[in-house]
Amino acid sequence: MSAGSAVETRSSWLPLFVVMLAQVQLAFNAWNVSITGITEDLGISPTTVGLANTASTFAVSAFLLLGAKITAKIGPVLAFRIGVIIPALAAILIATAQDGSVLFIAQSITGASNAITLPALTIIIAASFQGKQQASAIGYFAASIPLAQVVSLLIAGQFASTIGWRWSFVLVASIGLINFAASFLLKPVPPQKNLIVDWTGGMLAAISIILISFGMSVMNDWGLLTASGNAPISIGEFSVVPFFFVAAVIFAQLFLSRTRKRMAEQKVPLVNLDIVGTRSERATVTVMGLMLFVGTAVSFLMPLYMQVVQGFVGIEVSFAVIPYTISIFIANTLVSRLYSRFAPRTIASVSMTVVTLALVWLSFTIANDWGQASVIIGLVVLGLAQGCVVALVFNSLLTSAPAENAGDVGAIRGLTHNLSGSAGIAVASAFAVGLLTSSAYAAANDSEVFTPEIVEQINFDNVNFFTNAQLEQVLTERTDATEEQIAFAVEEFTESRLTALRTTMLVLGGLAALAIVPARRMPGFQKEDLYVGYPESDEKKD
Incomplete structure (x- = not known):
């Protein structure tokens, strides 16, 4: 009998519900409809609000590969708990912020914690479901992102127009607390305690990703080839953006070379290229x-x-x-x-x-x-x-x-x-x-x-x-x-x-x-x- 025709044992959908609610928390975006309120309240420019929002994207991108190994080492359930409670606390910081610097700090913390949450969610799905049920679970899991977008558009837009933008982040914090409590309903997945994390490879990957992300974020304002009038630095008439991309490629090549070497030596790589x-x-x-x-x-x-x-x-x-x-x-x-x-x-x-x-x-x-x-x-x-x-x-x-x-x-x-x-x-x-x-x-x-x-x-x-x-x-x-x-x-x-x-x-x-x-x-x-x-x-x- 082939594995595809074997009778599957259906598991409880509870882990999927918990994972989807966590994804709603991570994907809940109250920023786009709260820009006016934040700028008026904190006395900062819309551009500053946009940069604060992208701080989370930079952080999560930079440390995702490293976060996957940290998640495996400490266990996905513990990583899940850390990854939902820290953004909840960061959301409280944003909700009570009195100046723009708090936004950058909170979003950077959120992004770094999301770097261990995202791999944890995938591991929990893989460990909780098999076969056709796993395929359905992956579809529902992917659907939680647009679901979060719909919810955040409706709720945050309404809050911004009525009781104020801060309440959107109070809601995010509340969802985080619910997720933390729900994590105790998840079955433990054994951690790989003896796993050796390639910290050097993690830093090489992080530097490359940060350079790429930052280069793309300022490309429009600073100019792709020729430096614009808005560019704070330039090399003659040329933009520094291409140099960010060249440096990113160099660090990426160093990371890939190190990863292939570790795999050839039977050592655990930061990410398995297989x-x-x-x-x-x-x-x-x-x-x-x-x-x-x-x-x-x-x-x-x-x-x-x-x-x-x-x-x-x-x-x-x-x-x-x-x-x-x-x-x-x-x-x-x-x-x-x-x-x-x-x-x-x-x-x-x-x-x-x-x-x-x-x-x-x-x-x-x-x-x-x-x-x-x-x-x-x-x-x-x-x-x-x-x-x-x-x-x-x-x-x-x-x-x-x-x-x-x-x-x-x-x-x-x-x-x-x-x-x-x-x-x-x-x-x-x-x-x-x-x-x-x-x-x-x-x-x-x-x-x-x-x-x-x-x-x-x-x-x-x-x-x-x-x-x-x-x-x-x-x-x-x-x-x-x-x-x-x-x-x-x-x-x-x-x-x-x-x-x-x-x-x-x-x-x-x-x-x-x-x-x-x-x-x-x-x-x-x-x-x-x-x-x-x-x-x-x-x-x-x-």
Whole structure:
């Protein structure tokens, strides 16, 4: 009897409930709808709030690989407890903050603790469920992220508009306390007490990831090649950003070289490279990275479109993106039902094709009227396909790896999620702003309405996705433009802004199309092999 046809013993769903609630805590984002309240309360700029928020992303990305080994050494249940109680305490710090420095400290602490939580969640799933039940659990687990996004959009948006932004972080702290209490219901998973952690490798990886993350976060403001006027440092006329990326590659190569050496010497590496040692596994990670890059970019661009083009605020944005987010949630939870009928490579290929078509559809249909049914339908279709891919690739990686490497799979998943997401936002922003700048500059120079003197007064280095009202204010205060010239500028800028967003969506569709190729290299096993791992005949170890 094959393992795929063996009768499975179904386990209690309690561990899944606990893990999902922990993921809701980690993914709960009250920042985007609380910016106005935080800036007014603490007297800091919106940019400072944004940087404080990204401090968590930097920390969790930098220490995820190290966190996976720490989790294995102390045990996933203890790591889970630490990983939910520390962010809860950090949320209390934010809720009671009186100055901006507290935000940076609290978010850095939260990110560092999340670096052990994410691998712990994956290990608990792997240890608690098997076979088809494990596949369903992974789908529900993946669905907890969009679930948290829906909840945070609704609750935090409402709190920010009524009782105040601080109560959102009180809620996060409360969820953390509930998670800590619920952790005592989990069955213990034996720790690997004798595990030797590669601290040197951990530092090499952390430095590389921090350099990449920081470079992507400042790329838009400092300039990618030529230093912008906002760059605090530069090398002549050149931006320092490329040097961050070069240094990151050097440290990454040092880390990989050290890891391969430790594996050859039969020592425990910081991350077992065998989990991405086959063509199918590398293809799976590639599809995951491209999907998260595109998905995060869209999740950033659409609210930007709603707020700038449509003029939506607060709770209006929350309600507008809910259909898209719910569609991701539905696909995450239901895609496991396809596993017994279709191979992973088939599901992934079809899903990425649908993602591509949905993005192309959106690039041609978004306009200055959010009420279009075509836009909403396009977002829902995109969300369904995106949700299928995200749950599928996680399941494919976890089922292919030995149980003892589940923490490494969780670390790779979390690292890919954070780096691809950060890159998606940074690159999409830079591309869209670059298009907008070039279009606005060309329109101003080619226009008979603008004089050369007015063109010189406009600072094209600081062109961004302003609303029409903001643009009018800038032109009135900083230039000698007449009312006729301002009206013309607003009209041209409105068209350029929409064109930039449409073109960026089309380019993202092209990137999604590129993922179809690696998707075809994902596992092609039949249903009886699905929960056993990759067939040996389908793999070639390098």
